[in-house]
Amino acid sequence: MNAAKRVEGKVAVVTGGGSGIGRAAALKLAAHGAKVCLVDRVMENAEKVQRQIEQAGGTAHAVEVDVAKPDQLDKAIQDTVDRWGRLDIVFANAGINGTIGPIENMTENDWNSTIDINLKGTYFTVRHAIPHLKDKGGSIIITSSINGNRVFSNFGFSIYSTSKAGQVAFMQMAALELAQYKVRVNAICPGAIATNIGKNTHPTPDLKEIQIPVEFPEGDQPLQEGPGSAEQVADLVLFLASDESFHITGTSVYIDGGESLLHG
Numbered sequence: 488m489n490a491a492k493r494v495e496g497k498v499a500v501v502t503g504g505g506s507g508i509g510r511a512a513a514l515k516l517a518a519h520g521a522k523v524c525l526v527d528r529v530m531e532n533a534e535k536v537q538r539q540i541e542q543a544g545g546t547a548h549a550v551e552v553d554v555a556k557p558d559q560l561d562k563a564i565q566d567t568v569d570r571w572g573r574l575d576i577v578f579a580n581a582g583i584n585g586t587i588g589p590i591e592n593m594t595e596n597d598w599n600s601t602i603d604i605n606l607k608g609t610y611f612t613v614r615h616a617i618p619h620l621k622d623k624g625g626s627i628i629i630t631s632s633i634n635g636n637r638v639f640s641n642f643g644f645s646i647y648s649t650s651k652a653g654q655v656a657f658m659q660m661a662a663l664e665l666a667q668y669k670v671r672v673n674a675i676c677p678g679a680i681a682t683n684i685g686k687n688t689h690p691t692p693d694l695k696e697i698q699i700p701v702e703f704p705e706g707d708q709p710l711q712e713g714p715g716s717a718e719q720v721a722d723l724v725l726f727l728a729s730d731e732s733f734h735i736t737g738t739s740v741y742i743d744g745g746e747s748l749l750h751g
């Protein structure tokens with residue numbers, strides 16, 4: 488465990504805590520003294536992270552929840568407060584790429600499945616957490632994407648990008664509304680990060696038909712380091728979760744090796 492613990496005594500809920508960015512953030516928050524509720528629809532993975540945190544001397548609890556199901560989220564958040572007596576940090580992070588393809592061939596089901604998880608799941612997570620944060624303040628962090636603010640060359644991500652842009656608008660309104668309670672709300676906007684998100688990406692066979700030639704600058708990012716790591720994103724989450732970022736709310740923080748400088 489780290490000598491200087493930056494979220495000591497705080498309680499966190501991390502959605503999508505079983506893999507990728509959520510997993511890395513949960514490990515980081517726990518290593519810095521937070522008790523962490525790991526929310527994921529894949530219980531086996533969330534339990535693995537719980538064991539890893541416990542083996543390192545931290546405190547965690549895994550729950551099987553689909554963030555698109557408000558009743559399940561409501562219960563998980565209430566159980567967390569009942570178990571540990573408070574809630575301070577909410578990392579609304581669970582998400583999928585969903586169906587990727589030409590807009591004209593997207594179905595309503597394609598639309599609903601991505602929006603339900605990425606956008607409504609964020610809303611449900613924040614909504615259920617608010618009553619437990621208002622009395623003493625707290626930090627809400629939402630995982631959007633570079634796609635949430637600008638148009639990138641990854642054709643076919645129309646529904647995903649819409650959900651990620653919606654998260655940024657929602658973050659700003661929530662930050663405005665909750666500032667009076669000292670509840671801070673920020674979004675992180677990762678570029679390409681090496682995780683398991685490809686497993687929840689479903690390209691349609693006709694995706695190649697919209698790979699129209701558009702000129703983009705050479706090189707995927709100015710820092711030229713390739714994809715970022717989940718651990719690098721976790722460092723940002725820890726900062727936004729801790730009191731070190733107390734003067735920051737309503738902001739989108741890019742973590743993309745500078746990629747957003749090249750596009751859009």
Ligand code: NAD
Pocket residue numbers: 502503504505506507508509526527528529532552553554555580581582583584604608630631632633676677678679680681682683684685687
């Ligand atoms: P990941 O697939 O490794 O992890 C996502 C986790 O969310 C998984 O454990 C998955 O089971 C869980 N999850 C998915 N749908 C869920 C649901 N309905 N209910 C509960 N849990 C659910 O992917 P990741 O890259 O760590 O993704 C985390 C977030 O980061 C997502 O919101 C994603 O859009 C965003 N993001 C990722 C990248 C990237 O390049 N990896 C870039 C920008 C934004």
